[in-house]
Amino acid sequence: MDDDSSHAEDKETPRLGYCEVCAVKPAKYTCPKCELKTCCLNCVNIHKRELECDGVRNKVKFVPMQKFSSLELQNDFNLLEQVSNSLFKYKRDPVKNSGFLSYNNLPFPLHILRKYAFMRKTQLRFLPKLFTKHKLNTSCVYKHKLYWRVEWVFVSANIKHIDEKLIDSTRLCVAMKTPLENPELAFYQSAGTNGLLVLMKVERSPKYYILDSSLSIAENLRNKVILEFPIFYVIFSYEKDMFDIEDVENIGKMNLHRSKQTRTETSLVNDLEQSIDDEPHNVSAESENINMSSEDVLQPILGSKNQVVDVTDYASVSYENYEYDY
Structure with a gap:
């Protein structure tokens, strides 16, 4: 009987806990930015409106060494790879890499x-x-x-x-x-x-x-x-x-x-x-009106x-x- 009651308690406790907005239903989602737990789209919109959160993860957020995990390492690697790809794409773009208008290349x-x-x-x-x-x-x-x-x-x-x-x-x-x-x-x-x-x-x-x-x-x-x-x-x-x-x-x-x-x-x-x-x-005779x-x-x-x-x-x-x- 004791084993059955313990299993029932484990099933009743949600993995993410309860929704931090309505505090009624089990939480299903975690906000990438503020890590707030929500249960549905309605609660997600409420939390964005009240906390003025856009839900976009801060890629350069400071993480102490005690909380630095393999997931944080992978995120940093992805960020560096994204920056490298952007620079490479910029260098190959002749329009963006055209330089400034100096005296020598003025039309x-x-x-x-x-x-x-x-x-x-x-x-x-x-x-x-x-x-x-x-x-x-x-x-x-x-x-x-x-x-x-x-x-x-x-x-x-x-x-x-x-x-x-x-x-x-x-x-x-x-x-x-x-x-x-x-x-x-x-x-x-x-x-x-x-x-x-x-x-x-x-x-x-x-x-x-x-x-x-x-x-x-x-x-x-x-x-x-x-x-x-x-x-x-x-x-x-x-x-x-x-x-x-x-x-x-x-x-x-x-x-x-x-x-x-x-x-x-x-x-x-x-x-x-x-x-x-x-x-x-x-x-010839100068006119004030410009013919475009x-x-x-x-x-x-x-x-x-x-x-x-x-x-x-x-x-x-x-x-x-x-x-x-x-």
Whole structure:
């Protein structure tokens, strides 16, 4: 009789214990991440919702030596093998392994775009061709005029307006009238030009430049570094203290430092100018309207437009034998 009762108790006790959610039914499943015991799909969903658990095992979770088993060793081996396969696949992919856009491998349209920016004392940098910002860049040179892709960010309203091609001789206050026609920006429009400030972020710095709305885009971008295309942040005047504004003295020091680097670029640009001068250009009557089907439009957008890769954390761009981190 005693043996029968002991066997009955063993059968009644579940191997994983009881469900830690409902505490009624025997547990059948163990969460790979938090190791919570559940009995059914309903309890699994409850535990994910209440504990905010995604159920995905943490492959790099620390395991003390006392609990390190053959299963943990096998998991580590699988992780190393997965990383090795990913690296091998990356090296064999010609698209992903194409490298950065350096001075030597810039396409001809990008050479022209950078040359015209350099003539306006603006240093233009290009991201690798897989970057989303590079694929979105529609800046071009048309009949010896530079047209920028400009993004307007209205900070308080959290609204973005994009001008695909805006000629750089346009005054900033005139260019800002088009995005202000949006009915959702009525508060900005009521503030007027005097009540608004236009900022531009300093590359590789948390600070911002204050731009002069009475000057043209080309004059505002003078002696500044542009990554692909300019992004203008429009704020109210009373919001100025919320941003870290670059000092005028610091701007002068930065320009002096950049001028030393610019001298090393001059010889390369001279060779580039000679090659560009040899190219035929249409110097007929210049029109402000761009014919998108014209062959004179030089768009620095290469490759397929379908594939978009978002890389926003860190990138190191090799440009003209210098190393720039963004």
